[in-house]
Amino acid sequence: MKILVCITHVPDTTSKIQFTDNNTKFDKNGVQFIIGPYDDYALARAVELKESLGASLTVLNVGEAETEPTLRKALAIGADDAIRINAFPTDALFVAKQIASIAKENNYDLILMGRESIDFNGGMVHGMVGELLGMPSISPVMKLDIEGDTVKMAREIEGGKEFLEAKLPLIAGCQEPIAEWKIPNMRGIMSARTKPLNVVDPVDSEIATDVTTFQLPPAKGSVTLVDKDNVEELVKLLKNEAKVL
Amino acid sequence: MNTITKQSINGGEFLIKDTAAQDIFIFEEFSEEQKMMAQACQDFIDTEIHPKIEEIDSMKNPDLVPSIFKKAGELGLLGISVPEEFNGMGMSFNTSMLIADIIGGAGSFSTTYGAHTGIGTLPILYYGNEAQKSKYLPKLATGEWAACYCLTEPDAGSDANSGKTKAVLTEDGKHYIINGQKMWISNAGFADIFIVFAKIEDDKNLTAFIVEKDFGGITMNEEEKKMGIKGSSTRQVFFNDCKVPAENLLSERGNGFKIAVNILNIGRIKLGAGVLGGCRTVASYAIKYSSERKQFGVSINTFGAIKQKLAEMAIRTYACEALCYRAGQDIEDRMAALAAEGMEDTEAKLKALEQFAIEAAIAKVHGSEVLDYVVDQGVQVYGGMGYSADAPMERAYRDARISRIYEGTNEINRMLMVGMLLKRAMKGEINLFEPAMAVGNELTAVPSFETIDTSELFASEKDVIKKLKKVFLMVGGKAAMALQDKIESEQEVMMSLADVMIEIYAAESAILRTEKLVSLKGEEACKQQIAMSQVYLFEAIEKIQTAAKEAIASFTKGDEQKVMLMGLKRWTKSDLVNTKELRRQIADYMIEKGSYPFS
Numbered sequence: 137m138k139i140l141v142c143i144t145h146v147p148d149t150t151s152k153i154q155f156t157d158n159n160t161k162f163d164k165n166g167v168q169f170i171i172g173p174y175d176d177y178a179l180a181r182a183v184e185l186k187e188s189l190g191a192s193l194t195v196l197n198v199g200e201a202e203t204e205p206t207l208r209k210a211l212a213i214g215a216d217d218a219i220r221i222n223a224f225p226t227d228a229l230f231v232a233k234q235i236a237s238i239a240k241e242n243n244y245d246l247i248l249m250g251r252e253s254i255d256f257n258g259g260m261v262h263g264m265v266g267e268l269l270g271m272p273s274i275s276p277v278m279k280l281d282i283e284g285d286t287v288k289m290a291r292e293i294e295g296g297k298e299f300l301e302a303k304l305p306l307i308a309g310c311q312e313p314i315a316e317w318k319i320p321n322m323r324g325i326m327s328a329r330t331k332p333l334n335v336v337d338p339v340d341s342e343i344a345t346d347v348t349t350f351q352l353p354p355a356k357g358s359v360t361l362v363d364k365d366n367v368e369e370l371v372k373l374l375k376n377e378a379k380v381l
Numbered sequence: 382m383n384t385i386t387k388q389s390i391n392g393g394e395f396l397i398k399d400t401a402a403q404d405i406f407i408f409e410e411f412s413e414e415q416k417m418m419a420q421a422c423q424d425f426i427d428t429e430i431h432p433k434i435e436e437i438d439s440m441k442n443p444d445l446v447p448s449i450f451k452k453a454g455e456l457g458l459l460g461i462s463v464p465e466e467f468n469g470m471g472m473s474f475n476t477s478m479l480i481a482d483i484i485g486g487a488g489s490f491s492t493t494y495g496a497h498t499g500i501g502t503l504p505i506l507y508y509g510n511e512a513q514k515s516k517y518l519p520k521l522a523t524g525e526w527a528a529c530y531c532l533t534e535p536d537a538g539s540d541a542n543s544g545k546t547k548a549v550l551t552e553d554g555k556h557y558i559i560n561g562q563k564m565w566i567s568n569a570g571f572a573d574i575f576i577v578f579a580k581i582e583d584d585k586n587l588t589a590f591i592v593e594k595d596f597g598g599i600t601m602n603e604e605e606k607k608m609g610i611k612g613s614s615t616r617q618v619f620f621n622d623c624k625v626p627a628e629n630l631l632s633e634r635g636n637g638f639k640i641a642v643n644i645l646n647i648g649r650i651k652l653g654a655g656v657l658g659g660c661r662t663v664a665s666y667a668i669k670y671s672s673e674r675k676q677f678g679v680s681i682n683t684f685g686a687i688k689q690k691l692a693e694m695a696i697r698t699y700a701c702e703a704l705c706y707r708a709g710q711d712i713e714d715r716m717a718a719l720a721a722e723g724m725e726d727t728e729a730k731l732k733a734l735e736q737f738a739i740e741a742a743i744a745k746v747h748g749s750e751v752l753d754y755v756v757d758q759g760v761q762v763y764g765g766m767g768y769s770a771d772a773p774m775e776r777a778y779r780d781a782r783i784s785r786i787y788e789g790t791n792e793i794n795r796m797l798m799v800g801m802l803l804k805r806a807m808k809g810e811i812n813l814f815e816p817a818m819a820v821g822n823e824l825t826a827v828p829s830f831e832t833i834d835t836s837e838l839f840a841s842e843k844d845v846i847k848k849l850k851k852v853f854l855m856v857g858g859k860a861a862m863a864l865q866d867k868i869e870s871e872q873e874v875m876m877s878l879a880d881v882m883i884e885i886y887a888a889e890s891a892i893l894r895t896e897k898l899v900s901l902k903g904e905e906a907c908k909q910q911i912a913m914s915q916v917y918l919f920e921a922i923e924k925i926q927t928a929a930k931e932a933i934a935s936f937t938k939g940d941e942q943k944v945m946l947m948g949l950k951r952w953t954k955s956d957l958v959n960t961k962e963l964r965r966q967i968a969d970y971m972i973e974k975g976s977y978p979f980s
Contacts, residue, residue, distance in 0.1 A: 152975060166974065205413050212417060319424045322457030322470045325417050 137191035137282075138242065141182045142235055142249040142261070143210055144172035144225075145203035149254065155350045162255075162350070171206055173317075174250025178308070180315035181280055182248050183214035189282065192216050194242070198225040198234045204333065211328040212320035218331070223338035227345040228256075232264030237339040239269055244305065246287070251276035251309040262309040272302050275309025389718070390711070392737040393802045395886055396850055397816045399843075402896035406475065406710030408702050408980045409898055415476055422483040425456055426658075430487045437612035438489060438776070440604060446493060446612060447527070447571045454524015458484070459498055463506060467518035474713040474730075475706060478654040482705070486658030488780055489612035495655060496567035496613075497521070499648045501528025504576045504589060507727055508632040508640050513591060517574060529572035531563040531592075531618055532641055539793050542587060542638045546579040546620065550627070557581070557590065557630065559598070559623040565787075569601055570614030577620065578637045587637030591629045598623030609779030643731055646738050648788045650712070653744025654705045656752035656784055657980075660698040663759040663777050665976035667691060670772075671762050672972060681762075685961070688968035690758040695971055696913045696920075696964075697751040699979050700887045703894035704747060708740035742798040743883050746791045749784035756781040792872070795879035800869060802882075803861060817858030820851045824948045838899060838911070839892055841956060842918050846889050848952035849925055853881045855948050856929050863936045874935055880928035888914075888921035909970045910979065912963040919958040926953050 147153070147167045154163040171179065179195065186193040195210040197203050198221045207218040221234045239247060252259035259275070266273025278297070279290035287306050291298045320328075360377075362370045375381045390398055411419070429449050430437065436445060453459055461477045463469020472480075477498075484494045502521045505513055520526040537544040546561025559579050569575075575592040592599070602617040632640055668691060671682035681687050715733035720726055734741070756778045760767035767774040785791045806813035835841045857878050864871055895910040904911070926949065933945045971978060 150975070152973075166978070205417070208413065209417055212421075317428075319421050319428070319456060320417065321421070321455065322418060322461070322472075325414060325421065326470065328417075329414060 137185075137189050137246070138244045139182050139185060139191050139193045140196060140235075140239060140242070140244040140247045141175070141179045141193065141210070141215065142196045142247065143175040143179065143206065144250065144253040144255070145169050145197055145199050145206040146172045146253055146255045149173070153352065155352075159349045159351065160347050169203070169206060171209060172250045172253050172255075174252060174254070174309075174311055176250075176317050177312050177314050178248035178250055178310035179210055179213060179215070180318045181310060182246075183318060184315055185246075185282065186214065186216075191245075194219060194244070196221070196235060196238060198223055198231045198338070200224055207333055208328045209320060211331045211333070212324040213318050214324065216331065218333040220333065220335045221338050222335050226343050228258045228260040229264055229344050230341050232261050232268060233341040234338050235261070235265050236268035238336070239265065246282075246304060247271075247307040248280075248310055249307075251311045259309070262307050266307045269305075269307070271305050271307055273307040273309070274300070274302065276311040277308040278311055278314055280308060280310070280314055389715075391811065392711075393739040393805060393811050395740075395889065396802070396853055396882065397811070397813065399847070400889070400893060402893045402900065405703075405707040405890070405893045405897065407894045407897050408706050409901065411479060415479055418472075418476065419479050419483050421456065422458060422480055423486070425453065425458065426483070426487045426490075429453075430490050434488055434612075434776070440612060440614075443570070446490070446614065449490065450493060450497070450527060450571070451524050453494065454522075458494070459502075459524045460522030461498065463502065463518050463522040467514060467522060468520075469518065469522040474716060475709040478651065478705060478709040481651045482654040482657040482702075484658060485655040485660075486662040488776065489610035491655060491658070492567055492610045492613040492783070495648070495651065496530060497528050499651055500530035500532075500644055501568065501572070501574065501576060503644050503647060504530070504631060504640055505591060507643070507731055508589070508636070509591070512628070513631070517591060521574065526573040527568055527571050528574040528576065529566050529568040529618075530644075531566050531569075531575050531577045533565050534562060535564055539790060541578070541641055542585075544578060544580065544587060546577070548579040548581050548588060548590065548625070550581070551624075555627055557625045557627060559590065559592065559620040559625055561620050562617065563620075564617045565605070566616055566618045568614055569616040569618050570604060575599070575618065576631070577625075578641060579620075581634055584635050586635040586639075587641065588634050589631040589637040589640045590625050591631055592620075592623060592625050593629075596624055596626075607783075609776070609782055611779075643735065645789055646734055646741050649745035649794065650705070650708060650734075650737075650741035652784060652788045653701070653741070653748035654709065656748040656781075657698065657702055657705065659752055659777065659781065660694070660701070660755045661977040661980070663755050663774070664691070664694040664698060664971075666773055666777075667694065667759045667762040668971050668976060670766075672975075674764075674766075682968070682972050685965065687762060688965050688972075689961075690762055691971050692913075692916070692964035692967040694755045694758055695967060695977060695979060696917050697754055698977065699894075699910070699913045700891040700917045701744075701748050701751045702980055703890035704740075704887050705744050707890045707893070708737055708744055711740065712737045739798045739801050739882075740886065742789075742794040742801075743886050745788055746794050746798075746879070747883050747887055749781075749791060752781045752784055792876065795876045796869070796872060798882060799857075799875045799878045802857075803868070806861075813854070814858070817854040817861075820854040820948075821858060823851070824855060824944055828951060838904065839896055839914070842892050842915065845918060845922065845955045846885065846892065848954075849881075849885050849888070849922065851952045852925060852929050852949060853878070853885060855945060855952075856881065856932050859941075859945065860932060860936060871935070874932050877928040877932035877935075881925050884921040884924050884928075888918045891917045909967050912967050913979075915958050916960050916963050916967075919955070919960055922953050922955055929953075 148170050151167045156163045182193050193215045194217050195215040196219045197207050225231045262273045262275050276292050277289045281288045285304045287302050289300050457470050460469030461472045461480050465471040484491045505517050534544045548557040548559045573594050577590045577592045578587040581588050598621050600619045605615040671687050672680050674681045712733050716730050719729035760774045760778050763774045766772040805811040833844050891914045895914040899907045929949050
């Protein structure tokens, strides 16, 4: 069994977001990068599957050389080898095409990734990869077990959970509580340096999007709390201050 | 490592020699792998310790700390210094400093960790024979067994060698029977292995033993009720006819005091690093709280009084980081150099640690006092909330206090660093008297009117450092001559001299760290670090002046005193620094970044 986990290299959740180049580029200065939290869940489940099923586990990232520490962390957590597709991850379709190209060559049985990245939060890549490979793609998966060639999953849906089964090969966009995040142990960190990290060139792909400008959301305003019995006051505030009525 | 090109400097020689910036190791040089280890350690604290900190400190669940301890073992954090052949990680000395540093942010667990990995495990690692190492180290490295260190007794604290615990060999020569009482034993409550110091017959010196809990004859008092580090087990331990196999004697008979001293020596420098995680955590909390707390309609971090505190927390932490990792790498390099010369590995490690015992004592004293300063100001930034047990500062304030007491009180460590330096000078191991004589001559000569080229970064600061070293040589040299054998009983003078040493080492380390950083990243990227080094030096000069004056006043009179005060004035002269503006600049940067941003 061959498992591929695709990881993103994203700013730490506590990073201050700022832009440069006339608000067209993200300012990386002083920002710490991490494995995307949803990808981290996918990776944690993949490590468990690798151990229980004796699978091989490859991690992949589409990114420039600066993402290698993030890949090595994935190796430290338990992946056997890593692939870095040497390109800036311009948009979801570009990334999906790169992943699909590697996946076609290597015939993975299971491709896991986060339900979405936490930088652009597109949540599209798993669906696109599924389309490009002609494989089922399911998201957001919060539980995943494998019995023979059947994958049993639980998926979050509006107001509840959906339980479903599908045959391998399969793509899943993952989220908590599929597995608990794993902290790499010291031995894993030491062994990461000897595991293969292969850098491959990207396949040609049309860039379908162009960033015009980035904008920060408006700063949070103050909040006025109104007692639940004081509806009149609430109406007054909505009329006179918020001016929405 | 810089072992090939680095200028080799011995312990204590920083007082008489210059060090080049490229010859010191700086925090910013840790490799990607070391940083990943530090991050893993931080993640462990954030997930396993911080959310449970109340429960840990309440000690209501006796299984909690042992279970966290086991998890630390699974991650490999307990075997950092243990060689791979004994299930450890075999990491370098400075890596073990880095891990101790991060664990320092774990509240009372940092004491649990330090007691096990340091004083609990290292006696076996450094002094055990092959059989002892094979039997105990693998289980200590993985956390299967927990260790504690039983040295202190009710009447033998700082004077550890006066302990009354006895070990008597049985008639068949197969066992020692240990009887005695030990107190303030960290980890005692859940330890499996006890490193016990006892005297055989009427020996002058202690002997060390490895005692397993299962040997029997061990009882304990209840957990001590402490001011801080409440989640760390601390108990009195009683040995009542505890039967220890003769092969569990560690090293040789009568070698226990030496083991105790050398192991504490390592503990000291690790504690220096071990305060840093706490300093950063507290500074970061203070930055966040001061941006959220509003008074007079604005965040309190807009006030100069608060900015001054935030900046000062960072400045002192930065200097402490600089001196700890500088000393740590010096030790590591010396270990490698001695091993390369053919010295046996363990011997090389111990010799290197002994060589830098002065710096280790400096790291302990400076670190614990920086931490105390940082938590004190942390409480102040929080105002009323700082005094509330519902906010994190109250715990940090209490937890910090022990650092000035354990691993040798700061008073003992101050005496020790000066005493050691003087002993080395007497033995001719360090050439202190010649430079001291030169300074003495300079004192009565016409002052040099030579000016320095200040166009180079830190040219004038380095010139000041050189002069501060002259202050030490002047005061220390005169004190040694005037007081001779009595100097050790003039503890106040010893402590003043220690203060001068500490501030010179810290200020110089901060400047060298920044200079090296500038060479890597450029001056523009290091504006805050330059400002921090300048403010630190400015304050160090003030502290050195005070300490030197107190010493001079205590053992000189008349003309001699006047001449020395003139020397002091000449050698502590420096340009005025606008500390207000520099601190504001540093604080603004910290506020912008939202947490301690310098490592």
